[in-house]
Amino acid sequence: MAKQFQSIQELIEELRARDVRQVTVAGKVATTTSPGGERIAFRGRIIVGADLGRGERVEYVEQIMPYVTQTEAPDLPPAEEQTSQLRQAQQSLARQLRSYRSEYQDIIGAVRSRLTHELNEAGLSIAEPED
Amino acid sequence: MRITISVHGHLRQTSAVGQDELSVSLPDAGGMRVRDLLEALNIFEEELKEVVLNGKHARLDSTLRGRSRLEFFPKHR
Numbered sequence: 132m133a134k135q136f137q138s139i140q141e142l143i144e145e146l147r148a149r150d151v152r153q154v155t156v157a158g159k160v161a162t163t164t165s166p167g168g169e170r171i172a173f174r175g176r177i178i179v180g181a182d183l184g185r186g187e188r189v190e191y192v193e194q195i196m197p198y199v200t201q202t203e204a205p206d207l208p209p210a211e212e213q214t215s216q217l218r219q220a221q222q223s224l225a226r227q228l229r230s231y232r233s234e235y236q237d238i239i240g241a242v243r244s245r246l247t248h249e250l251n252e253a254g255l256s257i258a259e260p261e262d
Numbered sequence: 263m264r265i266t267i268s269v270h271g272h273l274r275q276t277s278a279v280g281q282d283e284l285s286v287s288l289p290d291a292g293g294m295r296v297r298d299l300l301e302a303l304n305i306f307e308e309e310l311k312e313v314v315l316n317g318k319h320a321r322l323d324s325t326l327r328g329r330s331r332l333e334f335f336p337k338h339r
Contacts, residue, residue, distance in 0.1 A: 157283065158281065159283045159285070160282050160283070161284075161285040161286075162284070162287060175282070216290070216291040217293070217294055217298060219289050220288045220289050221291075223289055224299060228286075228302055232280070236280060
């Protein structure tokens with residue numbers, strides 16, 4: 132379990148004290164949809180963390196303002212009223228991804244950029260994710 | 263059904279998922295397979311090296327159920 136810090140500055144001070152110079156930055160976004168799929172809610176967070184060795188880890192989690200968007204209700208033509216469950220799920224995924232990319236991804240990106248800037252200013256480098 | 267999706271390598275730039283881990287809620291579609299997500303995710307079957315479902319190697323025909331965690335690894339990084 133990682134030790135959590137209340138602000139990015141507190142995390143930076145801890146890393147300085149420990150002479151840690153590299154962090155990871157990861158974003159997580161969760162969506163929920165209304166039963167009809169017309170409303171999509173996004174919740175996001177950015178996690179800045181570092182491993183200190185010996186299984187010790189420190190983190191700062193920035194919660195990102197939730198965002199709700201209203202999409203046009205899927206208005207299926209009569210011939211498609213019998214659309215399969217699979218097709219509905221695929222359409223729902225496509226709708227969520229479209230809204231995410233057009234409306235929420237930039238919000239996440241702005242927060243990531245601000246945090247990255249603060250980390251770089253503090254002399255910390257950001258490790259690329261391990262593949 | 264809730265599916266948490268993350269992608270690696272160049273898929274962070276080219277797929278619809280991007281660099282953040284994305285957790286989506288979908289209507290329950292009995293028998294939905296990994297392959298059924300690819301088009302919406304903007305991922306081509308040919309560019310995939312490995313798919314990991316709930317921490318284990320999976321095939322494109324693997325079925326998604328309940329809560330699933332899915333990772334896509336490309337052939338070229």
